[in-house]
């Protein structure tokens with residue numbers, strides 16, 4: 307009996323494994339075509355510098371967020387395919403496309419007189435494994451004409467699992483050109499703080515999971531306060547992600563947080579909607 311149920315469990319396990327492999331292969335192949343067929347697009351979410359009061363808040367830039375406009379499935383969100391892109395290495399050409407597209411869009415907004423001084427682009431740790439990382443970044447800047455100071459690369463603490471010397475050397479070359487660096491989802495990864503001093507970091511992005519409950523959870527509030535203070539002590543800026551509630555925003559302001567981003571200001575939106583939102587700032591939302 308035990309043996310039989312063991313066999314059944316094994317079979318179920320094999321089936322699940324098999325389904326996962328099939329899903330992986332399907333997604334990978336479809337993603338490869340998506341890039342070639344122009345099914346990938348970027349949405350943009352505003353980043354806001356916090357003033358003394360809400361009326362003093364001002365737009366500083368936008369984060370580019372990848373979407374896959376799938377012919378059958380509709381708009382597919384990055385959490386459903388970035389993992390496959392990373393595992394398959396497709397994130398390398400996709401990441402290069404994202405960077406080029408985001409830089410171009412930022413220049414277009416700047417040329418139209420819109421105050422997009424920062425374009426934040428999510429950068430996967432896997433992208434550092436390729437040899438041509440410098441070419442990818444510098445070509446995107448040169449081709450678009452974007453000032454390097456306007457580009458902000460968002461990396462996560464998972465970067466610490468990579469070849470650190472290699473990553474560090476690349477980041478230092480970026481820094482030498484004036485490119486900015488943010489640590490995304492800060493606080494969710496490894497708590498090694500010494501890397502913060504080694505890395506040419508400009509900004510800490512406080513993870514949404516801590517920001518969300520700062521009014522209700524004293525522990526979260528203490529954590530957010532600590533990150534904001536640490537950023538200040540290290541001469542870095544702090545930005546809170548996932549701000550949805552005006553009271554949370556006021557709490558962040560009181561804690562001295564420099565910048566914020568979240569549904570409260572705007573959801574990520576396609577370029578045209580973002581442009582409309584920008585043009586009518588204070589008016590409608592996308």
Ligand code: C2E
Pocket residue numbers: 351370371372383384385388397401404428429430460490491514547548549550567568569570574
């Ligand atoms: P992330 O970089 O931490 O981006 C923040 C995520 O939170 C985005 O989800 C954004 O839409 C969402 N968000 C923003 N404000 C709020 C809010 O007020 N409330 C809530 N509930 N959510 C909010 P999204 O667009 O689904 O992206 C998920 C993740 O996928 C990103 O997290 C990033 O890690 C990754 N990603 C997105 N685009 C790219 C890309 O071009 N390259 C790479 N390598 N990763 C990307």
Ligand code: MG
Pocket residue numbers: 369428460490
């Ligand atoms: Mg990000």
Ligand code: MG
Pocket residue numbers: 490491511513547
């Ligand atoms: Mg984040």
Ligand code: MG
Pocket residue numbers: 491513514547
């Ligand atoms: Mg996040």
